[in-house]
Amino acid sequence: MSTTTTPTPFSADSLAPLLADFLTQAVRNSPQDQVRKVSVIALHLLTGGASRQTWSFDAVLEKTDGQVETLPLILRCDPPGGPQAVMERSLEFRVIAAAHQEKVLVPKPYFLGDDRLGVPFFIMERIEGETIPRRLFRDPAYAEAREVMTQQMGTRLARIHSVSIQKHQLEDLPRPQHGRSPAEEEILRYEEMYQTMAREPHPAFELAFRWLRQHLPAHQERTLVHGDYRMGNLMFGPEGLRSILDWELAHIGDPLEDLGWMCVRSWRFGNDTLPVGGVGTREPFWQAYEEAGGYPVERASVHFWEIFGNLRWGVICLNMTQPFLDGLSTSVELAAIGRRTSETEWELLHLMED
């Protein structure tokens, strides 16, 4: 989710020595390893979004005793000259560190960056696996994983919601303001976004905003919410779930928001008979979540959050096409996504009737 032009990426050639310097110093500062030198190899850009870049590389650690160790790593950084990030890198690093400490399935965070790249960055473990939903749905290699996906997605989500905000000092995450409930806060956030940028009227969104305000959840739980818990951000191996990625929409809110978001129709990637991410049905997902210590899945509330999720994705589609409409980006993808808004409108009209 971003609002500006495609940034100029770093080149791997200029980035590699800077990273090697940083890592040499960072590793020397940690007492347990006697590392003489770190070199960076196989550095390449994985994804270059407008609001962040993800690079893959291996760090080769030459130790004083002559041994050599290779660490598979990921660099997350803001693009040079890019826009204000959705979430500060240092906060994203702290959220991942807290989650890792509480045994959530996340890559191990290694080092928060300094000013040497000119942009905020951090370095974490690289976990290998598959995130592309269509492959996960069809590839025989994931047949066994498909048997356990829904259950694991519920169980592992409960773990996220058990991370203590207080213990890990995550109070600076986005959170409800001025006495608003988490639901009121989220509605307001996306309603403001919609009103400031929609170029055409969207009666389906108006009906949905109104419906949501009339059906606010009664309970007031506040937990760490992943904020983008869906297919595409979950990494699987042939045995099952390996890692939960992309924490930059994390916030403090209603835990059931994550359960509703997972059921948004767009994350079924065509597998429409299976509402939970195109891999499962709602009841087993909720049951696994509850049995793993998650919050009670109140049916009306989770329905509320599924409607909210579809509306939120619709507003994000509008947001993503803005740079194209403003002439700041020439991306055909950003151009095309504007027309995807109607998919969420259709789903909203459908869900409001249930």
Next chain:
Amino acid sequence: MQDRPSREELLQAVTRFLDEEVVPHLDGSRQFYCRVAANALRTVMRELDQEEEQLAAEWERLNALLHVEQQPPSRAALKQALRQRTEDLCERIRRGGADAGAYRTQVLDHVRASVKEKLLVSNPGWLR
């Protein structure tokens, strides 16, 4: 008056070229973006085919929901007026005018029809 091929025929030629002669020779993100581009051309073809009928139908439905007005003669003026009338409808919804009763049903039917018209152009596979 232009010569053949028509705009529809030209769009078909370009789409087929992308699908059959470009996409298979690309990989990774370039292949993905090329598919997105070919799909965008299909959207344009469907819009050219359905636009006139859809705009007229939307106008008729808004006549029933708001008040009867003469349909503007030019396509640009019609689109402008449709946008204004839809703004008016949104204003009614925000004020609670479509919260309940027969009017809500009527509004929902109209909005569903309008969203369906958008999807028939942008992604017919989404409808169910």
